[in-house]
Each structure stands twice: as C-alpha cells, then as structure tokens.
Amino acid sequence: MGRAHVEFIQAQVLPWQAAPASLNRPGVEAKILSQDSVSGACTAILRYPSGFQGDAGFLTADEEFFVIDGGLEIGDWACGTHTYGFLPAHHPRGPMRSVRGAAVLTFFEAAPVAQRGTSAKAFDARKLVAPFDSYVAPWGEPLGDKLLRSTVKYKWLRQDPDNGEQTWISSAPPGYRHEGFESPMETHPYVEEMFMLAGELCGNTGRMTPGAYFWRPPGIRHGPYETRLGNFCFFRFKGGPITIDWSADKIRYTFDAPYRPALPPDFREHVANPADSVALY
Ligand SMILES: [Fe+2]
Known part of the structure; x- marks a missing residue:
C-alpha cells in the first residue's frame, strides 16, 4: 500500500535497529523513518560504527544520501559531513569505510540488496550524482512562487x-x-x-x-x-x-x-x- 503518512516525528524518539542483512553493511544500525510496505523503498538514518568496512560491489536499488555527521568513504569518494550523492542501482562502488563513524540520511528506492562483483545490468548514468560537499555548493535560484518570499x-x-x-x-x-x-x-x-x-x-x-x-x-x-x-x-x-x-x-x-x-x-x-x-x- 505504499508509504504511510508520517508527519511529523522527531527522529530522536525512534529506536535503532540492525540494518537489513541484505544491505551487507556489518555493524550498521538504522532508524527507519518511513518505508514502503510493497517495494521495500525506505528512508532511514544509517549509523556506521567507527572502523566500519564494507565490501565493494553494487546495490540493486538507487541509494541517495546525505551525511549528517561524521564521515564515510565509498571507494575513492571521501564523504564528509553534508556530502550529498545519488548512486543509481547497479552502479559499481568501491569498498566502503568509516574511520570515525558516520550518521547518514539514506534513501533507498527499493529494498536494498548488496551484491559483490560487477552487475550484469548497466546503471542509469543520467541519474548519477557523484558525491560532493554541499557546504561549498552555491545557493541557487529562489523559487518563483509568489507567496514564498525570496529570503528563503x-x-x-x-x-x-x-x-x-x-x-x-x-x-x-x-x-x-x-x-x-x-x-x-x-x-x-x-x-x-x-x-x-x-x-x-x-x-x-x-x-x-x-x-x-x-x-x-x-x-x-x-x-x-x-x-x-x-x-x-x-x-x-x-x-x-x-x-x-x-x-x-x-x-x-x-x-x-x-x-x-x-x-x-x-x-x-x-x-x-x-x-x-x-x-x-
Ligand atoms: Fe509543502
């Protein structure tokens, strides 16, 4: 039936639970903020322990993320606090690592299943947003909406x-x-x-x-x-x-x-x- 209306909850009140085994990120905990009961798509805060190491490979779901605390490496990408990225399903990724731990707001567009090696399917290169530091990204155009003032x-x-x-x-x-x-x-x-x-x-x-x-x-x-x-x-x-x-x-x-x-x-x-x-x- 898709995702339920969640409005609003303070993430602090939600419990940590083990991240799904299919994600193959050992030691990672999750706070599930919303979830699609049919597709398995979900929004979660993932908490990576210090010293975390994960396998290279690929995911069968799109993964969009924003680092809210700490830092994470994905292959050659160093993802510090406020790094944003969108990795399409089947995109090859190097091993993941976190030296001092990280909390990452993460969006999966289907149930995430990690697999080793290289996918036989091509990823959609149009969707890839290589991780970048949103701190240094410029502020963009304001909305053209007449009731939301340009101060936002x-x-x-x-x-x-x-x-x-x-x-x-x-x-x-x-x-x-x-x-x-x-x-x-x-x-x-x-x-x-x-x-x-x-x-x-x-x-x-x-x-x-x-x-x-x-x-x-x-x-x-x-x-x-x-x-x-x-x-x-x-x-x-x-x-x-x-x-x-x-x-x-x-x-x-x-x-x-x-x-x-x-x-x-x-x-x-x-x-x-x-x-x-x-x-x-
Ligand atoms: Fe709104």
Missing part, C-alpha cells in the same frame, strides 16, 4: 531526468513569517519529504526542531509555516518537481500550534515514550 535560500542537489523530482536544501532566515500571521495553506500533487538539520519550523502540526522528519503523501493541506530561529532543512519531492497549490482561503496561525502528528501505529508507541536525548538523531 535553496541549494539544488538533484533533479530526476525522467519525472523531474527534486532534492534540495533550503534555509529560511530567523523571523520568517507571513504578514499578519495569516496565509493560505499549501498542497502538492507529489510527495514532500523533509529532515530538519538545524533551527525550527512552526506549522499547523506543531513545532519541528532538528531531527524532525515528515513524509507527506500528495494532496494534504499543510502550513502555513514560520520560524523565529530560522532553519536549515533537507527536502525531497517524489514523483515530480516542486509544485505548490495555494488554498483560496487564508488561515490565521501562531508560532505555537500544539503537536498534532499523523503517524502509523508503530510510530505512535515511540511518541508516547520519547527518547531522553537532545541529539540530532
């Missing part, structure tokens, strides 16, 4: 060559809000997914802080959003490029809406028993 900055990380879906980092400055605390709400025709790296984002389902995550299916009204502290967030749109439909009506709002999450049943249990942690994940 974007680093465009990827656009799919087939359906145009996008991955980016955005940053809103402190004090970002709509005039008179009043704004239309938004909906999107595609999935919107977000992991908060820093700051805060206040919206109709509560106040997100670093480690907040949502997977929002298409067609769900949300917002408006504002922030006193500013923020730095990792976003994906799935199925198509960022597209915003604004409601005809305006909503009054505050910075302090109560937490009203929409979560699958197994997540509700963790919300009721939050982890005692202020770490990012």
Whole structure:
C-alpha cells in the first residue's frame, strides 16, 4: 500500500535497529523513518560504527544520501559531513569505510540488496550524482512562487531526468513569517519529504526542531509555516518537481500550534515514550 503518512516525528524518539542483512553493511544500525510496505523503498538514518568496512560491489536499488555527521568513504569518494550523492542501482562502488563513524540520511528506492562483483545490468548514468560537499555548493535560484518570499535560500542537489523530482536544501532566515500571521495553506500533487538539520519550523502540526522528519503523501493541506530561529532543512519531492497549490482561503496561525502528528501505529508507541536525548538523531 505504499508509504504511510508520517508527519511529523522527531527522529530522536525512534529506536535503532540492525540494518537489513541484505544491505551487507556489518555493524550498521538504522532508524527507519518511513518505508514502503510493497517495494521495500525506505528512508532511514544509517549509523556506521567507527572502523566500519564494507565490501565493494553494487546495490540493486538507487541509494541517495546525505551525511549528517561524521564521515564515510565509498571507494575513492571521501564523504564528509553534508556530502550529498545519488548512486543509481547497479552502479559499481568501491569498498566502503568509516574511520570515525558516520550518521547518514539514506534513501533507498527499493529494498536494498548488496551484491559483490560487477552487475550484469548497466546503471542509469543520467541519474548519477557523484558525491560532493554541499557546504561549498552555491545557493541557487529562489523559487518563483509568489507567496514564498525570496529570503528563503535553496541549494539544488538533484533533479530526476525522467519525472523531474527534486532534492534540495533550503534555509529560511530567523523571523520568517507571513504578514499578519495569516496565509493560505499549501498542497502538492507529489510527495514532500523533509529532515530538519538545524533551527525550527512552526506549522499547523506543531513545532519541528532538528531531527524532525515528515513524509507527506500528495494532496494534504499543510502550513502555513514560520520560524523565529530560522532553519536549515533537507527536502525531497517524489514523483515530480516542486509544485505548490495555494488554498483560496487564508488561515490565521501562531508560532505555537500544539503537536498534532499523523503517524502509523508503530510510530505512535515511540511518541508516547520519547527518547531522553537532545541529539540530532
Ligand atoms: Fe509543502
């Protein structure tokens, strides 16, 4: 049935579990943030222990990733904190290694199965984004949307060559809000997914802080959003490029809406028993 609506959860409250054996990354733990029950596609934070070593080979699924802490090597690629990459299924990869450990926000587009050697299938070279340091990547063009002011900055990380879906980092400055605390709400025709790296984002389902995550299916009204502290967030749109439909009506709002999450049943249990942690994940 695809992925459930997850909006929003602080990753800190979720438990670590062993990464799937099919991934063949010994000692790696995972926090599963969302998962497709049919395809096995998932979003997870993977935690690599210091001294981690993995085999060369390839994966049968696309792997998109963003290093949120520590560092990782994939063959000759040195992936430090805030390195971003997209490795298509069947892309050959050198051995993986982490000297001091790493936490990596990771997106698999199908159940990930690691295999040794070289794949008999060609990888889709159009989709490859060789890992690069997003710190040094320039801020890109602002959205042309009339209601999102140009003060929000974007680093465009990827656009799919087939359906145009996008991955980016955005940053809103402190004090970002709509005039008179009043704004239309938004909906999107595609999935919107977000992991908060820093700051805060206040919206109709509560106040997100670093480690907040949502997977929002298409067609769900949300917002408006504002922030006193500013923020730095990792976003994906799935199925198509960022597209915003604004409601005809305006909503009054505050910075302090109560937490009203929409979560699958197994997540509700963790919300009721939050982890005692202020770490990012
Ligand atoms: Fe949105």
